[in-house]
Amino acid sequence: VLAQSPGTLSLSPGERATLSCRASLSVSSNFLAWYQQRPGQPPRLLIYGALTRATGIPDRFSGSGSGTDFTLTISRLEPEDFAVYYCQHTETFGQGTTLEIK
Amino acid sequence: QVQLVQSGAEVKKPGASVKVSCKASGYTFNDYHIHWVRQAPGQGLEWMGRINPRNGATNYAQKFQGRVTMTRDTSISTAYMELSRLQSDDTALYYCARIRGGIAYDFDHWGQGSLVTVS
Numbered sequence: 132v133l134a135q136s137p138g139t140l141s142l143s144p145g146e147r148a149t150l151s152c153r154a155s156l157s158v159s160s161n162f163l164a165w166y167q168q169r170p171g172q173p174p175r176l177l178i179y180g181a182l183t184r185a186t187g188i189p190d191r192f193s194g195s196g197s198g199t200d201f202t203l204t205i206s207r208l209e210p211e212d213f214a215v216y217y218c219q220h221t222e223t224f225g226q227g228t229t230l231e232i233k
Numbered sequence: 234q235v236q237l238v239q240s241g242a243e244v245k246k247p248g249a250s251v252k253v254s255c256k257a258s259g260y261t262f263n264d265y266h267i268h269w270v271r272q273a274p275g276q277g278l279e280w281m282g283r284i285n286p287r288n289g290a291t292n293y294a295q296k297f298q299g300r301v302t303m304t305r306d307t308s309i310s311t312a313y314m315e316l317s318r319l320q321s322d323d324t325a326l327y328y329c330a331r332i333r334g335g336i337a338y339d340f341d342h343w344g345q346g347s348l349v350t351v352s
Contacts, residue, residue: 164339166278173328173343174278185333185341217278221338222294224270224278 133218135225141233148205150228152218157198164219165194165203167212168227174217178203205230235259237329237344244350250317253347255329262310263287266332268340269303269314271325281327284312319351 132155142148152163160181166174176185178194181201191206205212213232218225240254255267268283282293284303291303302315312329327347330340 162338173330173346174340175343176333176339176341179333179337179339219278219339222280224280227277 133220133223133225135216135218135228137228138226139229139231141231142208143233144208144210146208148203148208148212148230150203150205150216150230152196152201152203152225154199154201154220158220160197160201162221163194163196163201166217166219167214168217169211169214177216235331235342237331237342239327239329239344239347242348242350244352245319247320247351249319249351250315251319251349252313252315253327253329253349255312255314255344257310257312257331260331262305262307265334267303267305267312268330268332269301270328270330270340272328272346273322273325276325279325281314286312316349319349321351323349324351325349 134153136151163181165178167177168174177188177192182194193204195202213230215227215229217227236258238256243251245251263286266283266285269281271279280294281297282303284291284305286305293301300317305312329344331342333339333341
């Protein structure tokens with residue numbers, strides 16, 4: 132099980148966002164990924180291997196963590212970053228964190 | 234460029250089956266596993282299974298065992314997902330997705346989604 136927190140995060144453009152993904156058992160970082168999903172669109176791969184940005188992803192997105200605790204950080208929020216974020220480990224997705232404009 | 238283009242929306246009655254297609258282009262179809270992920274309205278992502286286009290080998294989520302069948306037609310670079318015995322809680326957007334490569338389990342390209350409504 133992957134538990135994401137918070138469920139909803141309210142921030143303003145320019146602020147820093149920190150999203151958490153906690154696994155019920157230790158998992159391999161090699162298979163920990165993060166996605167962004169905007170309304171009406173399929174998910175978009177942001178981070179794979181826990182910390183590697185996918186092709187074309189801005190460097191304000193960064194991933195970290197190992198074992199059971201993983202974090203997605205967005206250093207300075209842009210208007211287009213307000214969306215839902217999912218973590219994934221192999222066949223399991225977290226329930227998502229909604230990042231909304233404060 | 235890599236593209237996954239899915240079939241259109243379907244409306245089915247309870248108990249019926251649906252078959253969704255996913256046509257790949259822009260890469261060698263046989264070289265990347267295709268996974269299927271669904272998303273019920275307003276809900277999160279749920280992994281359904283995967284197919285290796287090279288040999289047709291499949292793995293399904295336990296929840297869908299016996300009810301889902303994933304196939305492919307390499308001659309037209311198309312993967313299919315068929316779900317039988319549909320119920321109202323199968324109403325969802327069904328996505329196909331391509332793995333990033335190798336033994337990866339993350340998905341760098343997604344189809345646009347196929348809405349299946351069971352009513």
